Amino acid sequence: MKRLVWITGAAAATLAVLMAQSDFHGVILGNGSLPALAVPDFRGDGQAQSFMEVFNKTLWTDLAGSGLFKMVAKGSYPLAIPQQLTDFKMAPPAGSTPVRRGQAPPTGGGLWMSDWSSPPAQANYVTVGYSAVQNSLFVLRGWLVDLSIPDPANAGALAKTYIESLDEAGARKAAHEFASDILERFGAKSLFGTHIYFVHRTGSLKAPVAEIWSMDPDGKNQKPITRYNAVSDFPAASPDGSKVAFTSWVRGNPGIFVFSVDPVRDLRFYNQRGAAVTASPSFTPDGKQIVFESSVSGCCGIFIANVDGSGVHPITTGRVIDAEPKVNPKTGSEIAFSSGRSGPEQIYRMNIDGTDVERLTDGTGEASNPSWHPDGQFLAYAWTRGYMAGAFNIFVMNVARRDYLQLTHSEGKNENPSWAPDGKHIVFMSDRTGRPQIWSMLADGSQQQQLTSEGSNLHPVWSK
């Protein structure tokens, strides 16, 4: 009897998970039929070869990380790798060479397109190309070949030349741009050129230092934005990517700062006097206002103000702790936030005027860090559901249906999810390596990739 109950329970749970997952197909999980892409290593002429390892690695990571392709494993490629479109030879018409039983079918060794489209590679597309040094610059020629078109002369879905500086940064940039052009060919936008802001923590336990930093989506070009030698935290990016708002203890009590990022400049947000806590800012979709948590009328309510700190008015009362307000980027008319109003921290939503408050998470464990998907239908968040207190994992919720999908599975603490502008990637913090570091992944939880490794790094936010 006991066993039957258990089996029934397990079956119900499995069914629930399957049903839950089915609601995310399309946006979060994709539709399952991805084009198979072969990305053989490109070679370089002379000095250019020394940068090709970086190039090949970057190109593969960008294409694999996009989630748009089924990447064909390199071990299944033919031996001869074409270096340009004209290296492909037209395969003789089928049946022109009789194949005897027990004999392998004829191949071009890699120079026929069918060598790539048939087993074991079974690719739909292949990238080919090479690099060379010209006038002390790194020049890359790249093609995307559509293997469904019989005549190689017409199969070039993309043919591009990239001219960059002759160093690793130049090779990396060529790879990012080539990948970006390939993604665009498939109707997707590359994250190359976007930025991730995050908190870089150093110092001791007694005297911690936390500065706001920025980096590229692949973890490169890490650099500080603030140099306060104090604790600054909770960065948020403006919708146009030109500003970053954050909280800092540099003047004593936590207060909000708004900086432009290029050039880095303090835009002077006015913090109300008499509020011991003014923190956790985020922008409205028009970029003109900021929602934040403040203790001005009790601790801590949600407030809205203009981007310079003027025109403050309350949205919630501050009789309980409300935190992390995030305005729906699509509608601009609702706010997701975390609150302790029903006990341990949970995720709630309300209209931007404070009406119609509803709890979104089911009350189990602790739920925090809501982050809106760009389409305004999904929230990524951190939840301890199914684990001990404090052991967060990243989840995604379909806000209308309240069903959810777990993306990380107890590999340390996983918190602070933030959606990429493409709506397909999530950047987050994980301490699975022993220290908090920043990771990125696809929205289905795959392609997890560590972006930082020095010091402690947390609270990432993905900006345009």
Place this chain on the structure above:
Amino acid sequence: MFSKRKITVICLAVSIALFAEGCKKKVPVPPPPPPPAPAPAPAVAPPSAPVVGQFTAEPSTIQRGQSATLRWEVSGEAASVSINNGIGTVRSTGSQQVSPTSSTTYTLTATGPGGSITSSATVSVVVPPPPAPPPPPPPPAIAPKGTLPDRVTSDIQDAFYDYDKSDIRGDARDALTRDAAALKAILADFPNASIVVEGHCDERGSAEYNLGLGEARARAAMEFLVSLGVPAERLQTKSWGKERPQCTESTEECWQKNRRAHFSSGQ
């Protein structure tokens, strides 16, 4: 051995001798008689005695340590003019600064062929009143005072909280009651100081939520202290959320250490 009586007699004798010696010093010895005048030259008119026109002390009264000026003028034939009390032979007209430590009468003796004459001037020395004593040293503090941060660190205890709560529980009540007394003493000793009530949290929950929880804890502690008479205007709250933990282990022991109100000195 001497008998007691003998000792007394000896002591008395010595005392009298010393006393006599003391008296001798005080009463100046009269000047020795002038040497006999040489035999007058024959057929010369007998010389007239010198005349002391003036012998004064200006001012005649001084405070000890100050000086007075003796002035004198001797006319007529004077072979020698001298002043006692260590001044000695002087010219017939002159002045001399003196700084006696006690009242002194100076005697001027002018001797000439016609005889000698004396005149006196007295400098009275007034002993000034003793200077005022230095101000008394500050009374020693009952406890060593130390700096404000030292006092806050040594005298004020943290108050601890339950998970996700800002209520003042029993042990926190006791701690804060002791803190209230210590805070009043510190605020009295440092009249310009203010005290920061810091709210801290454990690592669970979002950092943003914990910022609010830390503030709620700091406020609850502050309100309790104010209810015990600690002046509210000398206290301020500051939430650190979970930004400044005492420890980082994921154990209840460490979490409890971090769920606290802590005190630091303000500006």
